[in-house]
Structure formats: C-alpha cells, structure tokens
Amino acid sequence: MYFEDLRVGTRTEVGSHTFTADEIKAFAREFDPQPFHLDEEAAARSHFGALCASGWHTAAVCLRHIVLARQHQQAELRRRGEPVARTGPSPGLRDLKWPRPVYVGDTIAFAQEIVELRTLASRPDVGLRVARLTGTNQRGELVYSVLSSTFIERRIRHLDGAQT
C-alpha cells in the first residue's frame, strides 16, 4: 500500500484508552509537572476541578494507537505478500485543540481521517498525507483534535517499471 492507494475521507478507528490517576501523574512528573496534572487536591482547587491529564499525554496515547493500528495493517499486507510503503518522518502538526480536559477514568476513543493528499515537486519519492486525529470521550465530547502531516512512500519504482 503506497501513497497512491490512500483516499481522502478514509476514516480509521484506532482504539480507545481509559486514563488512570497513576499514569496521569507519572506522565506529568516526566513531561508536564503542573499541579492540576500531579495532585488531586491541587487539581480540585484549580479551575479544572479535578485531576486531569496533560494534553500531551492525550496526544501521546493517541500516537501510540495510530502507530499500533498502522503496524497491524502492515503486518496484514506482509502476510498477503503485498508491498508495504515506508512512512515518516512527519514535518509537523497544526490546528491542535484540547476542547475539554481528560479526567481520571475517562475513556477516550481515537480516530484518524485523511483530509488531504499532496504530491511534492521537491520530493518525487514521497507524498504528503494530512490526517485529522481526534480523541472523543465516553460522553461523545471531543477532547483532542490535530492535523498531522506525514510523508508516505510513492509507488515510484512501479511507475519507473511502466515507463520502460
């Protein structure tokens, strides 16, 4: 499966995760040590009202699900003897939003939808895939949304073959 096989509008549910107090605090100690991510009492006094996950923790758990879903898909392709395109690196992210906090016990379902596919004059070997990644809680409320760009290998050697 190469860049040419991707379609705008394809949506993939990549799994869900329930956030525990312990992992929220462990992530915060390592990367985002702010009181409302570290301590229940301090969080209760903050405008969040209760312990909530760092936004980057939500982003990181989403990434894990995206990567595992892709690896699962790639393993399927290999099993069927089909080619697997190389992916990465990402040039970046934009329009990232955390509309609501993720609280202890919330279960967040993550999804990915392709919103743009672009070939690049400067890089004939790869195309740029822009996907909207989202996280939605158990009440159906959006808690995370971002546009993520990734380079995906093109079917260039197949094109070369057709031209000779």
Place this chain on the structure above:
Amino acid sequence: MRAFEDFKVGEIIEFTPLAVTAADIKSFAARFDPQPMHLDEAASQNTIVDGLTASGLHIVCMHMRLFADGILRDSTSMGSPGVEEIRYLAPVRPGDSLTLRVEIAGARPSKSRPEMGLVNFRSHMINGDNKPVLEMAATLMFGRRAAMGGSEVAI
C-alpha cells in the same frame, strides 16, 4: 509568581539546555511511538531518515518539560486550549543538546472569562550545532492578578 500581567509582548525567555540520550529516545518510543527509527539503532538504518532519532512528539514533550520548569511551575498557568503549529525541522539524535528560546508574541485578556488572559508563545529549539529542530506557536491561559486572592495581589 508570574501572572498574566507579567508577560510582556516581545520578551524573550531563554532556557537551560537539555541533553538527550539514546535511553530517553527509546523509552518514550516504547511507550508512545513504537516505530523502528525511534526504538533500535540497527532497525533504524533502513528508514527514510537513517539512524536512531527521537519521536517528534518526544521532542514536543521535552519542550513541554523545559517550558514547565522555566515558566509554568511558578506561574498562574491554567493550561492551554491548543497549539497553532508545530514544525519538526531536523531530526533529534542521541547526544544532542537542545536549547529552547521562547518569544512572547501576544497577550490579551479573555473577553468571556475576566479571571484569565491568553498569552501567545513562539518557541524555537536548536541543537548543539545551532540548527533549528523545532518551532512551535502555542497559546496558554494564565490567571490575572486582579482575580487572585488579596494577599497575593500585594506581593
């Protein structure tokens, strides 16, 4: 403690450099971005960027840690509604030393919530060779002095 009123547009804040190890890169990747180029020196040789490199989101999380230690821990931070843009400009590899420089690009009181204001930051992270590795434009919310308790207003 920094409140909303203490962020002056145009101010530039410099941070203590952060050293990145192979163990840091692999530990983040094992938990959140388990791809060969972030996990294993040998497996990373046949990827689009050769050699072990940090997950982009790991760079962002290291940025967050520097930002929290340098600004947010001693502030009236109320979190962030979002990030306008993140650009990954060069790979981060084991042994890199990352230096962060943050410019205050904008500051305005919230219209709907008078107890807080919004501050726009532009982050530039460079490696030991002065090469940019990350740029970020983000907005954070901070409590205003007027909304704080009486004793804190006097400080």
